[in-house]
Amino acid sequence: MYTSCSRRGEALNIRKKRLAIILLVLAVGAASIWAFYPTSATVGGGEVQAMADFAAITDSAGEEGYDSYVNQYADAKRPDEVIRIEGEHYAEAVGGGFEIADRLFGLEGASVITPETGTIAWDVPIQDAGLYNVRIHYYPLEGKSSAIERQFEINGEVPFKGADILLFDRIWGNKLKELQRDDRGNDLRPRQVEKPAWQTASFIDRYGYYDEPYSFYFDNGTQRLSLTALREPMAIDYIELYQQEEPKSYEQLKSEYTDGGNKPAADRYVLIQAEDAVYKSSPTLSPVSDRSSPTVIPYDVSKIRINSIGGLNWKLPGQWIEWEFEAPEDGLYQIAFKEKQNQLRGVYATRSLMIDGEYPFQEMKRIRFNFQRDWQMNVLGGEEPYLFRLTKGKHRIRMTVSLGEIAPLLRTIESSVLQLNEMYRKILMITSNTPDPYRDYQLEKRIPDMVTVFEEQAETIQSVADYLEKATGEKSDKVAVLHSMAHQLKDMAKYPETVAKRLNSFKINVGGLGTWILTVREQPLSLDYLVISSPGYDLPRAEATFAEEAKHELGAYVASYTEDYDSIGNTSESSRSIDVWVTTGRDQAQVLKALIDDSFTPETDISVRLRLVPGNILLPATLADEGPDVAMQIGEDIPVNYAMRGAAADLTQFADYDEVAARFRESGLAPYKYDDGVYALPEQQMFPMLFYRKDILEELNLKPPRTWQDVYNMISVLQKHNMEFYLPLEATNAVPNATLVPNAAFSMLLYQNGGEFYREDGKRSALDSDISMDAFKRWTQFYTSYKFPKQADFPNRFRTGEMPIGIADYTTYNMLTVMAPEIKGLWDFTIVPGTELADGSTNHEVASHTTAVMMLDNAEDKASAWAFMKWWTDKDTQIAYGREMEGLMGEAARYPTANIEALEELPWPVKDYNNLENQWKWVRGIPQVPGGYFTGRHLDNAFRKVVNANENPREAFSDYILYMNDEIEIKRKEFNLPYE
Numbered sequence: 016m017y018t019s020c021s022r023r024g025e026a027l028n029i030r031k032k033r034l035a036i037i038l039l040v041l042a043v044g045a046a047s048i049w050a051f052y053p054t055s056a057t058v059g060g061g062e063v064q065a066m067a068d069f070a071a072i073t074d075s076a077g078e079e080g081y082d083s084y085v086n087q088y089a090d091a092k093r094p095d096e097v098i099r100i101e102g103e104h105y106a107e108a109v110g111g112g113f114e115i116a117d118r119l120f121g122l123e124g125a126s127v128i129t130p131e132t133g134t135i136a137w138d139v140p141i142q143d144a145g146l147y148n149v150r151i152h153y154y155p156l157e158g159k160s161s162a163i164e165r166q167f168e169i170n171g172e173v174p175f176k177g178a179d180i181l182l183f184d185r186i187w188g189n190k191l192k193e194l195q196r197d198d199r200g201n202d203l204r205p206r207q208v209e210k211p212a213w214q215t216a217s218f219i220d221r222y223g224y225y226d227e228p229y230s231f232y233f234d235n236g237t238q239r240l241s242l243t244a245l246r247e248p249m250a251i252d253y254i255e256l257y258q259q260e261e262p263k264s265y266e267q268l269k270s271e272y273t274d275g276g277n278k279p280a281a282d283r284y285v286l287i288q289a290e291d292a293v294y295k296s297s298p299t300l301s302p303v304s305d306r307s308s309p310t311v312i313p314y315d316v317s318k319i320r321i322n323s324i325g326g327l328n329w330k331l332p333g334q335w336i337e338w339e340f341e342a343p344e345d346g347l348y349q350i351a352f353k354e355k356q357n358q359l360r361g362v363y364a365t366r367s368l369m370i371d372g373e374y375p376f377q378e379m380k381r382i383r384f385n386f387q388r389d390w391q392m393n394v395l396g397g398e399e400p401y402l403f404r405l406t407k408g409k410h411r412i413r414m415t416v417s418l419g420e421i422a423p424l425l426r427t428i429e430s431s432v433l434q435l436n437e438m439y440r441k442i443l444m445i446t447s448n449t450p451d452p453y454r455d456y457q458l459e460k461r462i463p464d465m466v467t468v469f470e471e472q473a474e475t476i477q478s479v480a481d482y483l484e485k486a487t488g489e490k491s492d493k494v495a496v497l498h499s500m501a502h503q504l505k506d507m508a509k510y511p512e513t514v515a516k517r518l519n520s521f522k523i524n525v526g527g528l529g530t531w532i533l534t535v536r537e538q539p540l541s542l543d544y545l546v547i548s549s550p551g552y553d554l555p556r557a558e559a560t561f562a563e564e565a566k567h568e569l570g571a572y573v574a575s576y577t578e579d580y581d582s583i584g585n586t587s588e589s590s591r592s593i594d595v596w597v598t599t600g601r602d603q604a605q606v607l608k609a610l611i612d613d614s615f616t617p618e619t620d621i622s623v624r625l626r627l628v629p630g631n632i633l634l635p636a637t638l639a640d641e642g643p644d645v646a647m648q649i650g651e652d653i654p655v656n657y658a659m660r661g662a663a664a665d666l667t668q669f670a671d672y673d674e675v676a677a678r679f680r681e682s683g684l685a686p687y688k689y690d691d692g693v694y695a696l697p698e699q700q701m702f703p704m705l706f707y708r709k710d711i712l713e714e715l716n717l718k719p720p721r722t723w724q725d726v727y728n729m730i731s732v733l734q735k736h737n738m739e740f741y742l743p744l745e746a747t748n749a750v751p752n753a754t755l756v757p758n759a760a761f762s763m764l765l766y767q768n769g770g771e772f773y774r775e776d777g778k779r780s781a782l783d784s785d786i787s788m789d790a791f792k793r794w795t796q797f798y799t800s801y802k803f804p805k806q807a808d809f810p811n812r813f814r815t816g817e818m819p820i821g822i823a824d825y826t827t828y829n830m831l832t833v834m835a836p837e838i839k840g841l842w843d844f845t846i847v848p849g850t851e852l853a854d855g856s857t858n859h860e861v862a863s864h865t866t867a868v869m870m871l872d873n874a875e876d877k878a879s880a881w882a883f884m885k886w887w888t889d890k891d892t893q894i895a896y897g898r899e900m901e902g903l904m905g906e907a908a909r910y911p912t913a914n915i916e917a918l919e920e921l922p923w924p925v926k927d928y929n930n931l932e933n934q935w936k937w938v939r940g941i942p943q944v945p946g947g948y949f950t951g952r953h954l955d956n957a958f959r960k961v962v963n964a965n966e967n968p969r970e971a972f973s974d975y976i977l978y979m980n981d982e983i984e985i986k987r988k989e990f991n992l993p994y995e
Contacts, residue, residue, distance in 0.1 A: 081225065082426075084175035085146075088232045093258055094143035100240065102127040102251035107241075109134040112248075119250055120154055122213060126252045129244060131158060132925050136241035137254065139233075146230040147256040150217040154250040155185040160209065160298065160898045161922030164245035167218060170238060174231055179840065180245060182221045182333070184296040186210050187902075194321055201319040206609055207298035207902055213252065217259070222536070222836065223332020223418045224426050226380060228259050246924045262374040265401055272347060277404055280346030283549045287338050288312065289324045289542035293411075294337040298902025299328045303541075307355075308390050309567040310559050311543050316570030317578050323543050327358070328903075330537040335415040340547060342410055347402040349550050350412075351394040353543040353557050356384040361491025362483065364538040365419035368395075371410055375403050381419040384540055385487075392557040400550060412545065416538050420486070424479050428497075428532055429837050431472050435525045438468050440711075440738070440816045442518060447737040448817065450515040459511040466508045473504035476528075493535060496527045526811060529837060536836070591879050592622040596643040598630040603648075606899045614895075615886045621879045637662055637871060644874035645883055647698065651686040651756075651865045654695035655943035657872075659990050664870040665692035669881050678888060682863050683913045685940025690992075695867035696888050697913035702863040702938045703743065703759050703847055704825045704930070706809075710841045711738075711819035719820070720848045722857055723764075723793075729820070730801055741809045741821025742797055755951035757941060758958070760797075760822065762862035764790035766939050767850035777944035778987065778994055780979040782954075782972070792968040795961045805962065814838060822847055825931060826911055833907040844927070846934040859937040865913060893917035945986035949979045 103115045103125040110133025117125050129135055155163060163183040166173060173179045189205040196202055217228035233256065240254065263271075271277075290302035305311050305323040313320045324336060342348070356364045364384040367374070374380055382395065394400045418425060441462050450456070459466050480497035484490055503524055507514050514521070546554055559567065597604050604627045611623045626643070633649070636642040637657070646653075657663035666672050675696070676684060683697035707719050715736065720726045730740055742760040757772065765772070770786040773779065781787065797803045810827060812818040814835040828844060849859035868887055874880045886892055894917045897910035901922065912918050918935075919928065953975035960971040987994035 080176040081220070081229065084232075085230060088146055088230075091232055092143070092145040093230075094145045094147070095258055096143065097258075098139065098141070098147070098256040100137045100139055100254045100256075101125075102253055104137065105135050106138040106239065107134075107136045110244075116250065120211070120213065122154070122252055124252070126154070126250045128156065128248065128250050129242070130248045131244050131246060134241055134243040135251075136239050139238050139240055139256070141233045141235055141238050144233060144235045146232050148217060148228040148259045149231055149254065149256055150215055150228070151183070151254050152213060152215050152252040153183060154213050154252070155183070155209070155211050156248040156250055157209075157211075158247040159920055159922040160185070160902070161247060162297075163247040163249045164924065165249075166243040166245055168241045168243070169231060169233070171241070176840075177220055178218070178229065178231075180221055181218050183216050183249065184214075184333075184335075186212055186214070187295045187298045187300070188293060189302075199318075202304065202321040203609060203612075204301055204303070204321065204605060206613065206899070207295070207301050210294065219333075221333065223416070224422045226417065226419070226422065231256075245926075246922070262377050262380070264377045268376045268404075269402075272402065272404065277347055279402065280342075280344055280348050280405075280549045282552070283343050283346070283348065283547075284552055285340055285343070285547040287340050287412075287545040287547070288322075289336075289338070289544050290321055291338065292324055292336045293339045296333065296335045298898070299905060300324065300334065300336055301328070301903070303328065305355075305541065305543070306571070308559050309563045310390060310555075310557060316567060317574030323541050325539065326541045327537075327539045329541075330416065330539040332416050332418050332536070332538070335413050337411055337413040338545060339409060339411050340545075342405040342407055342547070344407050346405065347550065348405050348547050349394055349396070349400040349552070350403060351392060351400075351546040351548070351554055353390055353392050353546075353555070354384060355390045355541040355543075356386055356539070357388050357541075358386075358537075358539045359493070359535070360386045361487055361489060361493035362386075362421065362535050363487065364540045365417045365421065366538075366540065367415045367417045369413045369415070370403065370405075372413075376401075381417060383419065390543060390557040392554050394554070402550060403547075405547075416540075418536070418538070421535060421538075424482065425532055425536055427475055427479055428528055431475055432525060432528050432532065432837055434468060435472060435528070436815050438462075438465060439518075439522060439525060440736075441465070442514060443738070443817065444736040446515045446518060448518070450518055452516050454515070455512055456515050458514050465514070466511055469504045469508035473501045473508065476504070477501040493531070496524070496531050500524045500528055522815065526815065529814065529835070532837065533834065591620065591876060592624060593645060593874070593876060593879050593883055594624045594626070594643040595645045595647060595883065596626050596628045596633065597647045598628060598633075599648050601627060602903055603900065606896060606903060607647075610892060610895055610899070614892070615883065619879075619882050619886070621882060623883065637873070640873060642871050642873065644876070644880045645868060645870055647868045647887070648866050649695075649869060651697075651867060652943060652948060654687045654867055654869045655689045655947075657869070658689045658692065658694040659945055659986075662872050663694040664872045664874060664877060664880075665694060666696065666870065666881070666884075667691075667693050671885075675885055675888065678890065678914050678916070680913075680915060680935065680938065682938040682940040683865055686865060686943045687867060688942065689944075695869040696884055697865045698868050698888065699866045699911045700863050700913035700938070701824050701826055701865070701911050702934065703763065703822050703861050704828075704844045704934050705822055705847045706813060706820065706827060706831070706842065706844045708813065708816060708819035708838070708842050711816050715819075719843075719845055722851050723848050724851070726848050733819070734801075738816070739804060739807070739812075739818050741807055741812070741818045741823065742803055743809075743823055744805055755948075755955060756864050757862065757951045757954050758794070759824075759862060761790060761794045761954065761958075762941065763822075763847060763860065764793055764850070766860035766862060767858040772941055772950060773944055773947070777942065777947075777983070779983060780950065780976055782950075782979070783976045788969050788972060791957070791972045795958060795968050798962045799965075810834065813842070825934070826909075828927070829907050829909045833905065843930075845930050846937065859934065860939055861934070861937060862941050863938045865940070888914060890914055890916045890920070894920045897921045944983060945990055945992065946979070946982035946984075949982040953978050 105127060112130030112133060113135060114128040115125055116128055119126050127135065162185060165181050165183070167178045167181055186209065187207045188210045190208045191205060194202050194205060219225070219228050302321045302324045303326055304319050304321055311322050313322050329336065363386065366382045366384065368379040368382060378401065442458060445458060445461055446456055476497050480494050480501065483494050503517070503521060507517060597607060604625060608625050611625065616622055633642060633646055654663050679697050683700045684693060687693050687695040705719060712718065715732055717729055717732060720729055726740065733740055744758065765787060768786050768790055770784060770790055771781040774781040798805060807818065809818060809821050809823055810830050813821065813831070825844070831842065846859050847861055849857035851857050868884055870877065870880045870884060893912045893914045897912055897917065898921070900908045900910050910921065912921065918931070923931065957972045957975040960966045961968050984994045
């Protein structure tokens with residue numbers, strides 16, 4: 016124990032020494048805002064040169080988009096006038112649902128309501144041609160809880176890439192003013208609800224790559240402005256063309272303080288707990304619990320305390336948090352934060368700060384937070400704190416995630432990634448993705464600009480790396496990937512004959528650049544509290560003492576034996592109670608428990624003991640008669656397997672079953688039907704869709720295939736350019752599942768041609784039919800005759816363009832939205848290719864896979880368990896859960912609900928939801944039968960015999976169908992079911 020404490024003390028001393036060094040460095044550079052072009056800082060010659068070199072290169076970056084648009088009008092004047100366009104005075108509205116409303120939500124005057132689809136346009140007379148900023152006064156109408164998206168056009172054209180999707184925030188806040196606790200003393204995460212209000216927003220870059228609002232050029236005469244709805248409804252009061260004013264610098268403001276007789280406030284101290292934020296731009300910005308230090312306020316060694324805000328949830332450009340406080344008197348104040356930025360080593364997080372809707376001075380547009388492992392107390396301005404003029408009374412501080420000087424770096428690397436990916440595809444067209452290492456492809460002659468592109472991009476990427484090293488003063492993993500890419504590009508430019516041999520490592524490095532963009536674009540920062548105080552006021556200590564650390568560690572160790580970390584939320588019981596087990600993550604369980612305590616228990620007076628358990632514990636617990644009443648988020652093979660053994664309850668025994676079953680499509684219920692009973696309800700339902708790169712298909716003069724014949728026609732064009740079509744081969748189960756589900760591509764071909772998996776009420780496999788044999792042959796031919804890859808990382812290859820088209824689970828949409836921002840707008844998804852039938856129609860059927868909620872047969876209070884299942888699968892609960900999960904974890908966690916009405920209300924863009932709905936109509940479920948687990952397993956075995964061992968498809972498949980039938984017969988005999 017003594018040795019451990021000594022080491023901890025030594026580590027603490029080392030941290031203190033390091034902190035002292037870092038504070039010294041910060042103090043030296045405190046006068047600088049670290050803007051992209053330093054204005055008031057004195058920097059070394061090397062850093063100046065690095066900045067100059069980088070600036071020269073970034074000036075030429077972005078040949079398309081906003082940069083080139085602004086350069087085109089560089090000499091245009093900026094008329095100093097404000098032109099207001101009243102929303103209700105629109106010239107044209109295309110689509111239904113537009114409506115003029117008077118005094119809407121407290122507004123003085125009229126406004127126009129715009130729905131989530133359609134286009135509205137205004138005619139605007141312009142007297143002085145020039146560049147204008149544009150802002151809108153709007154109200155976020157009730158929708159699907161996501162940000163509002165609009166496309167902006169001038170005279171029928173989108174002026175530049177970036178104006179095609181403009182985002183307008185909703186306003187969120189805690190549902191309750193006071194934090195609630197469960198009956199074990201743990202704080203409950205406050206639910207976030209929308210708190211809509213009229214607000215003004217400028218048209219800005221949704222990615223945060225540009226600090227300033229977009230500038231748009233308007234010619235003389237009448238100009239038509241139009242907004243096309245892409246997602247969510249909004250009410251519009253007015254739109255204004257105006258000129259954005261630059262805030263004064265702090266030096267200018269200081270002289271005004273002196274001339275105006277402003278004096279520092281005397282002996283004043285206001286502490287604002289960061290978790291008490293009044294408003295946020297996103298429901299993901301809910302307060303969180305931090306146990307990393309005993310100095311965090313409030314603190315408990317074992318109980319959950321909601322004591323901070325931000326972290327990994329507060330990281331995307333444009334996200335803001337707002338606090339309200341009361342200044343005790345007129346005067347000048349300093350502002351300090353207790354903050355922790357322990358995620359971005361080698362880079363830094365940036366925030367902008369506004370007070371009462373305005374930047375106090377120029378330097379507050381970019382506040383830099385350097386990497387530190389522990390909590391820090393930072394005063395804005397450092398050793399010579401900035402002073403802020405406040406009047407007595409209420410004020411609001413808003414902090415917004417900003418990319419700051421990182422923005423041009425990201426724009427540059429994103430441009431490099433697109434150019435290098437394009438070059439990779441050109442090389443791929445000549446060499447294929449498995450080039451002959453002994454062949455000289457003479458790529459420098461066949462692709463004349465290859466060496467030039469490599470040289471230019473090497474210089475560009477190297478300049479970004481040099482700038483980052485100079486700006487942060489250290490080397491890190493964030494810079495290593497840039498150095499690696501630049502070195503390889505220089506080497507390939509010098510020795511172009513080695514390019515083919517190094518193609519794979521080149522692809523990996525380009526993928527690393529894409530990941531670098533994602534990582535650096537995210538700017539996480541945690542806040543414990545804010546302090547507004549008189550200048551020089553002694554601030555609280557951020558670091559824990561050795562004694563505090565030791566007490567904290569020891570207490571946490573003891574609590575690990577005494578606290579129940581498996582139970583979620585309240586555990587007290589009412590007169591009726593049920594046990595519910597959930598097998599997913601703690602975040603999901605906490606959201607679910609909050610919904611239970613918020614609506615289910617108050618409405619039904621049934622308490623729920625919710626436990627978070629491993630997925631493999633249900634079977635042994637059920638055998639030991641210690642299982643739950645209800646099991647959630649389980650694989651689709653489990654309910655029928657339990658039903659065969661009398662362990663699952665038949666839901667058709669309840670009088671209102673048919674009413675509940677109407678919430679789902681028949682395909683969602685199919686896997687849970689057995690022997691005239693239904694043994695589970697579907698929670699999630701996933702199915703395949705066709706994803707395609709619009710830009711690449713356009714280059715190749717191809718269209719998304721409508722039928723499989725179109726796919727065959729497309730394959731030759733793709734392979735001619737050494738690109739590939741993706742078919743899913745690996746099972747895409749949503750949860751760990753003992754049963755290998757039948758392959759999605761085979762199921763598609765089988766169902767589209769009228770085939771079935773089983774016949775005679777599940778007594779035998781139906782895969783020995785001619786339809787099945789033909790579907791199996793066609794499926795295997797994709798891999799034998801057309802050489803489709805048997806393994807592929809489709810999202811990454813789709814991102815690079817190697818696989819510009821493929822069939823994948825529709826939840827791939829969520830992954831691509833988050834992990835591949837550089838191709839946003841360049842891809843789409845639609846229904847899968849279909850099979851043309853004899854009557855001329857096209858069948859687009861696909862099979863789905865699901866997760867379920869199941870009632871165990873040993874449930875003592877089946878009525879209460881059924882009430883819970885009905886509540887959980889209800890439209891309102893599924894919507895609330897889906898929105899909460901997306902609010903907590905972002906778009907990647909969009910919930911694939913099986914409830915028909917709930918999916919429509921989740922925050923899908925209208926166009927994308929329509930595509931989903933079109934495919935969902937064609938979805939069929941795969942039934943579960945005794946011994947059915949052999950179907951997927953031996954289907955896969957037969958496939959590999961054909962593809963890997965060159966066996967005849969019919970013979971290989973026939974052999975394995977015998978195994979399937981034998982297992983079905985064995986299981987039917989085991990459960991005393993008729994088998995002949």
